[in-house]
Amino acid sequence: xxxxxxxxxxxxxxxxxxxxxxxxxxxxxxxxxxxxxxxxxxxxxxxxxxxxxxxxxxxxxxxxxxxxxxxxxxxxxxxxxxxxxxxxxxxxxxxxxxxxxxxxxxxxxxxxxxxxxxxxxxxxxxxxxxxxxxxxxxxxxxxxxxxxxxxxxxxxxxxxxxxxxxxxxxxxxxxxxxxxxxxxxxxxxxxxxxxxxxxxxxxxxxxxxxxxxxxxxxxxxxxxxxxxxxxxxxxxxxxxxxxxxxxxxxxxxxxxxxxxxxxxxxxxxxxxxxxxxxxxxxxxxxxxxxxxxxxxxxxxxxxxxxxxx
Numbered sequence: 664x665x666x667x668x669x670x671x672x673x674x675x676x677x678x679x680x681x682x683x684x685x686x687x688x689x690x691x692x693x694x695x696x697x698x699x700x701x702x703x704x705x706x707x708x709x710x711x712x713x714x715x716x717x718x719x720x721x722x723x724x725x726x727x728x729x730x731x732x733x734x735x736x737x738x739x740x741x742x743x744x745x746x747x748x749x750x751x752x753x754x755x756x757x758x759x760x761x762x763x764x765x766x767x768x769x770x771x772x773x774x775x776x777x778x779x780x781x782x783x784x785x786x787x788x789x790x791x792x793x794x795x796x797x798x799x800x801x802x803x804x805x806x807x808x809x810x811x812x813x814x815x816x817x818x819x820x821x822x823x824x825x826x827x828x829x830x831x832x833x834x835x836x837x838x839x840x841x842x843x844x845x846x847x848x849x850x851x852x853x854x855x856x857x858x859x860x861x862x863x864x865x866x867x868x869x870x871x872x873x874x875x876x877x878x879x880x881x882x883x884x885x886x887x888x889x890x891x892x893x894x895x896x897x898x899x900x901x902x903x904x905x906x907x908x909x910x911x912x913x914x915x916x917x918x919x920x921x922x923x924x925x926x927x928x929x930x931x932x933x934x935x936x937x938x939x940x941x942x943x944x945x946x947x948x949x950x951x952x953x954x955x956x957x958x959x960x961x962x963x964x965x966x967x968x969x970x971x972x
């Protein structure tokens with residue numbers, strides 16, 4: 664059996680560049696062009712883009728996180744990312760290198776330091792600069808009244824799913840995500856909304872501001888006709904419905920397989936899997952109870968299904 668040889672044995676090319684907030688319109692357009700064009704031309708690219716408030720500077724920034732699995736020169740930019748190189752960024756806030764995947768994951772982890780109270784959520788939409796402009800306005804609108812909270816770090820990360828990736832999902836029988844069920848599906852954008860703060864005394868107003876933002880942003884996507892029902896489970900918040908987006912047929916099959924492989928409910932009632940979103944639905948009224956702030960543990964993260972059952 665032949666062993667797998669990675670495209671670049673040295674690791675993955677990575678670039679990070681910080682842009683001032685006044686460049687966000689140009690930055691959003693670059694992201695749109697990358698998602699709808701560059702990702703289709705070069706299957707070796709990937710990445711995500713973040714928008715966040717930095718309390719120490721009392722200002723907002725845009726961040727491009729770029730990855731390429733086959734580019735071997737650590738001092739040059741792959742063609743797909745050259746437009747980001749050309750857009751003026753924050754001085755001394757640019758880095759490119761090639762490193763093993765294990766190092767990349769450690770680098771990403773630095774953006775979520777321990778000791779903070781966090782809440783995350785997600786939804787999916789079709790590429791739209793107009794929507795993203797509105798989302799950023801809503802983010803600032805809801806974050807500004809509570810920006811004096813100790814350790815406050817609000818932001819969103821947008822990660823594209825390319826059309827090519829969705830096409831590959833159709834191979835070998837497909838999968839249960841429901842993304843490849845439509846002939847012309849994709850590309851899509853996954854938004855990861857993140858909200859961090861330090862003190863438990865700020866929980867109530869932090870949750871309230873966060874939920875206002877998330878609900879307004881998702882409602883706006885629906886009103887504009889670019890919303891997609893898929894919700895990426897790894898970014899989902901405990902009260903979100905991650906299962907209806909996979910489609911009724913896929914959901915029925917998932918429930919059928921669950922009954923076959925786990926008839927005793929080991930993975931849905933605690934046991935080996937005590938947290939995370941479960942395939943079984945939340946009890947009546949549970950979603951509303953959690954959003955009221957009752958179903959939250961002392962660590963500041965949302966309690967998962969098994970913890971409230």
